[in-house]
Amino acid sequence: MAITGIILHTLGEKTDAVRAMVEQSDDLQFYGLHEEKHLVIVGEMPSRELKRRLEGLEKTDGVLAVYTTFVNTEDEQ
């Protein structure tokens, strides 16, 4: 299962809703909020699903952009 560091750039007025979505997701863990518009989260999902999952996040209402900062696939080796 890959571990991925992710930043979600959100619309200010929809940040809370996006955060709630993250916190309800089994494969995402919320770590912090920066300037009311950047959610720092960690994803745990098979790397083969990562791209699709990130694309899904990008299409979430209130999400302007998704950035990955770290991917670890040790467990999958």
Added chain:
Amino acid sequence: MSLSRRDFIKQLAAMSALTALGIPTKAKADQNIDFWSKAVCRYCGTGCGVMVGVKDGKVVTVKGDPNNHNKGLLCLKGALLAPVIYAKERVTKPLIRRNGKLEPASWDEALDLTARKFRESIDKFGPESVGYYGSGQALTEETYLASKIFKAGLKSNNVEGNPRLCMASAVGGYTTTFGKDEPCGCFEDIDATSCFFIFGSNTSECHPVLFRRIADRKQSDPKVKVIVVDPRTTNTARIADLHLKVKAGNDLALLNAMAYVIFREELDDPRFIERYVHFKDNEKKTHTLEEYLRFLDDYTPEKVADLVGVTAEDIWRAGRMFGEAPASLSLWCMGANQRTRGVWANNLISNLHLITGKIGKPGSSPFSLTGQPNACGGVRDTGGLSHLLPAGRVIAKKAHRNQVEKQWGIPQDSLNPKPGLHTTALFEAMSKGEVNCLLTLCTNPAHSLPNLHKFNPGLKQCFLACIETFSDAKTLEFADVVFPPSFWVEREGVYGCSERRYALIGKAIDAPGECRDSVNILVDLAVRMGVDPKLVPYKNSEDVWNEWREVSSSTPYNFMGITRERLRKESGILWPCPTEDHPGTKRRYVRGEDPNIPADYPNKYWFYGNEDGRAVVWMRPQKPPAEPADAEYPFVLTTGRVIDHWHTGTMTNKVPEINKSFPEAYVEINDQDAKRLGVQNGDNVELISRRGAMVFQARVGDVCNPGLVFVPWFDPDRLINELTIDAIDPGSKQPEFKICACKVRKV
């Protein structure tokens, strides 16, 4: 509560996101930490402050120090420092080579053997038959101490270090222009400048945290311009308003041409020139402004454009951008320094600031970027090179020697008056049997020296004792004795980064196995070699630091105010700092900022390093590299770093995430050249220089200029330095890693 490996990696993942945003980590990452300890990143010369998170006596995470200049931001290398500490390759016991193999030994055995070998050599062949080769990664205290032991205790000035390979030309540039080493500005100048002149520096990959600051500044104000001079289209060049993609090796002409433009466009500062500058040629003869202008007539943009490899129009633009900007900041690195005319390149960059008066003001400064975290601090400032004594003094000057002899409590005129061997001369002397014993500390010359086939025999031939952390460092293949040192946050000490900022690395954890602090190793070894114990009366690095402060106090360096107590509280202080209530100095040579200038000094600026108080504008002519491309070897080979790896890879190759993303070196080749040679992306190609040949996988693209190939130098399995040239700058003695001729062949 112990952290699982998986939890730890999740924290790293979160940290990488947080640090990418430039904020310190909070929230869940902190909850599993027993305590945070302040330190300085182990990698580049940016000198980012870090906070080391310790759990159950182990470092489990690293985050940026929000109170240091990096404001909590780290690059991925810095954030992933923890696994380096626990690498399986750590040397944890002393080793002695027996029957060709390094085998565990006791400390007494290793120290006694080394001391005996050094003593025998000194007794038989004199003190100059032994030497020390240190590092810009050693602590300030370690380098100061090693230099003192060899110069004062053993009377050998063969004290060198790897900063000779990276920053010596910057030292030469500053001392010939300003009379004193080290930059005059500070990182805050990045936030205030309106024109970045980035010359021979891939800041984006080599100093990523600074690059983010540069990019932030550019994004904050559309009027801010970025000029990049680089023969590669690096990530740094991609934010440039003007990228001068020069032919490698002819940029002295470019710098003179920019000076020509500045005068032609009347962007010079006559008042500053009249008061604070004089002009000199290579014979050190003083000239008038008019004579300097006549010298520049040979460097009109039209005359030099073909040579430089860019259009005359772009040179005019560059000169105008630099001169018209309210504040201009030059940042340069190995592209200027690792050259046979590196000192001249440094001089000519400073010229642009001196003729425009863009110096000593917020956002205006010539500013060299350092490759290592403590090259400025440990080696340059404390005199850890063969011609230097502490705090900017030089061995060749009797008055300087006498000052230091008095401070060190040794008889007058007892220091060896002959400067020692510079780096390539030292290793050459080892090959010839003229230097028989070498002690290294925290450095890997069997990977980092140029033209390795020439110098490695010297390493093999001499008695080599290494204070080295990692068993896979190439140099250990030649070692007779290995001493295991405490690494990074396993001991306390001070680093000094590019901007004259000194910061403390606190001891956060105990070292593994039988590792000992290098200060302790050096003192023990010195006494066993017969050095008077009174010369090395130190119990720990703090004792050494306090002596260094005293030794610096009568010079313009003056560290007296940088006490250990302050360093523990504050996240870095910029010298000079003469008293404990002094805030440190952001800009040197400026009345009101630099404590070396009296408040009632009549002029605003005083370049006190030079006797007449003026800085020198040098008339340096264009000179080609030592080995330009020719018909037989038609390509230019250049080397450098990549963002993932650092130097010889002994630390970054311990980080699985980095190694997976960047397992081996490659050769970057221009797509036009590749097409002509029938090379496709991923093909194996052989690089052949006059010194050797090596096969790399090709990366084809538009990054390199046609005729140029680039190879990163971190890979111990592909030692590109077997191909590089050992030609050196006659002033700085720094090798020309950046340019040599080669052939390229598809295999």
